[in-house]
Amino acid sequence: MKNIPMDIRAIDKDKINIANYHTHTKRCMHAQGEDREYVEAAIESGYKILGFSDHSPQISDDGYLSGMRMSPMEFEGYVDSITALAKEYKNDIKIYLGLETEYFPAMFERLLKLIEPYPVDYMIMGQHWLYNQVPETVATKKRTDEQYLKEYVDQIIEGMKTGYFTYLAHPDVANFVGDVSIYKKHMLRLASTLKEMNIPMEINALGYADNRFYPNKYFLEAVKELEADFVIGVDAHNPEMLRDEARRRGCMELAEKYGLKVINKVI
Numbered sequence: 001m002k003n004i005p006m007d008i009r010a011i012d013k014d015k016i017n018i019a020n021y022h023t024h025t026k027r028c029m030h031a032q033g034e035d036r037e038y039v040e041a042a043i044e045s046g047y048k049i050l051g052f053s054d055h056s057p058q059i060s061d062d063g064y065l066s067g068m069r070m071s072p073m074e075f076e077g078y079v080d081s082i083t084a085l086a087k088e089y090k091n092d093i094k095i096y097l098g099l100e101t102e103y104f105p106a107m108f109e110r111l112l113k114l115i116e117p118y119p120v121d122y123m124i125m126g127q128h129w130l131y132n133q134v135p136e137t138v139a140t141k142k143r144t145d146e147q148y149l150k151e152y153v154d155q156i157i158e159g160m161k162t163g164y165f166t167y168l169a170h171p172d173v174a175n176f177v178g179d180v181s182i183y184k185k186h187m188l189r190l191a192s193t194l195k196e197m198n199i200p201m202e203i204n205a206l207g208y209a210d211n212r213f214y215p216n217k218y219f220l221e222a223v224k225e226l227e228a229d230f231v232i233g234v235d236a237h238n239p240e241m242l243r244d245e246a247r248r249r250g251c252m253e254l255a256e257k258y259g260l261k262v263i264n265k266v267i
């Protein structure tokens with residue numbers, strides 16, 4: 001792992017190729033399908049670039065293993081599988097090896113140490129918790145408390161400052177249901193800071209297709225004047241999600257509605 005985040009703008013600056021950088025595997029225990037099936041679904045759907053970014057392992061002090069990400073023991077098998085597929089299908093599609101990673105301050109150094117010997121191309125940040133993964137601080141729980149939202153945004157910014165992340169997945173996954181002006185203030189603070197750091201944010205097609213609370217219209221409203229860079233991420237948890245053009249088209253329509261600049265081509 002190199003401490004230079006992969007710049008997906010540079011990979012395909014003319015946006016000729018259909019590209020998705022947010023793809024899971026069954027190792028996270030809530031996605032289905034073989035790795036190869038994701039590759040074949042992507043090729044059949046016209047993708048030229050497919051980034052695997054399964055939920056990264058985390059090494060906690062007490063040996064706790066989460067039920068929603070691969071274990072540290074599975075990491076090498078993940079690397080071997082994706083790099084072998086990249087080689088096998090290299091004439092049909094460009095495959096990148098990535099991770100969707102939580103920035104847990106207490107565990108981040110250990111994670112870097114684990115992945116350092118391997119040819120990881122990139123990490124996206126998917127921050128589903130505040131602090132260090134204690135169950136009570138899951139971001140998707142409805143909250144009205146500004147302090148939580150403030151600290152959540154602070155933690156993402158702190159993580160981004162490490163320089164390891166290519167983009168921020170679902171920037172609107174904190175389920176804040178309090179005062180809209182407070183929500184927009186912190187989301188704009190997050191988005192402006194990332195823009196200054198040249199880090200794109202995602203419009204998440206899984207949230208869109210499942211009618212979740214994200215993509216959050218108040219988030220989109222808050223950032224629409226900013227001229228920040230956005231990436232549409234399928235967040236595929238099964239191969240069929242890659243085949244489903246409607247969800248990608250829906251995200252493109254959202255981007256158009258709010259005047260957001262999308263830097264990857266998805267359809």
Ligand SMILES: [Zn+2]
Pocket residue numbers: 024028030055237
């Ligand atoms: Zn997931």
Ligand SMILES: [Zn+2]
Pocket residue numbers: 022024100126169235
């Ligand atoms: Zn994801």
